[in-house]
Amino acid sequence: xxxxxxxxxxxxxxxxxxxxxxxxxxxxxxxxxxxxxxxxxxxxxxxxxxxxxxxxxxxxxxxxxxxxxxxxxxxxxxxxxxxxxxxxxxxxxxxxxxxxxxxxxxxxxxxxxxxxxxxxxxxxxxxxxxxxxxxxxxxxxxxxxxxxxxxxxxxxxxxxxx
Numbered sequence: 400x401x402x403x404x405x406x407x408x409x410x411x412x413x414x415x416x417x418x419x420x421x422x423x424x425x426x427x428x429x430x431x432x433x434x435x436x437x438x439x440x441x442x443x444x445x446x447x448x449x450x451x452x453x454x455x456x457x458x459x460x461x462x463x464x465x466x467x468x469x470x471x472x473x474x475x476x477x478x479x480x481x482x483x484x485x486x487x488x489x490x491x492x493x494x495x496x497x498x499x500x501x502x503x504x505x506x507x508x509x510x511x512x513x514x515x516x517x518x519x520x521x522x523x524x525x526x527x528x529x530x531x532x533x534x535x536x537x538x539x540x541x542x543x544x545x546x547x548x549x550x551x552x553x554x555x556x557x558x559x560x561x
Contacts, residue, residue: 439508439509440508441509442559443507445503446549446551447502451501455496456494456496460495462493467483467486
């Protein structure tokens with residue numbers, strides 16, 4: 400197996416440990432990549448996006464129909480009960496669609512949470528204003544930026560593990 404080019408940063412990190420690139424196969428690199436990542440979820444963010452997605456209702460509606468000669472030849476002048484003979488009968492299933500608001504769910508790690516509530520001022524904020532803000536306000540400011548970046552209208556979040 401060849402080493403993966405897309406994991407070069409991981410390869411460079413572990414090159415001293417494993418000495419040669421030939422040991423950095425795809426499986427080893429993926430394992431090491433997962434080991435370096437902290438997958439503990441701290442923030443659960445749900446963003447409501449513009450638009451909606453169409454989903455089926457739980458059950459189909461059964462629609463019955465009949466076709467008569469009058470339906471097939473509407474321009475002909477029919478008298479009385481002429482043309483009411485049934486040519487075809489049948490049923491079909493119709494699945495009604497419901498518009499469900501589109502949303503995106505993002506889980507954020509402990510490191511992201513710690514950065515968001517830290518005193519370190521991001522480039523888009525004014526340092527004096529940032530220093531006055533509480534941890535909750537800092538977190539909400541970061542989450543608002545994420546929401547705007549994704550193109551969302553609003554967001555809700557939950558801090559897990561408190």
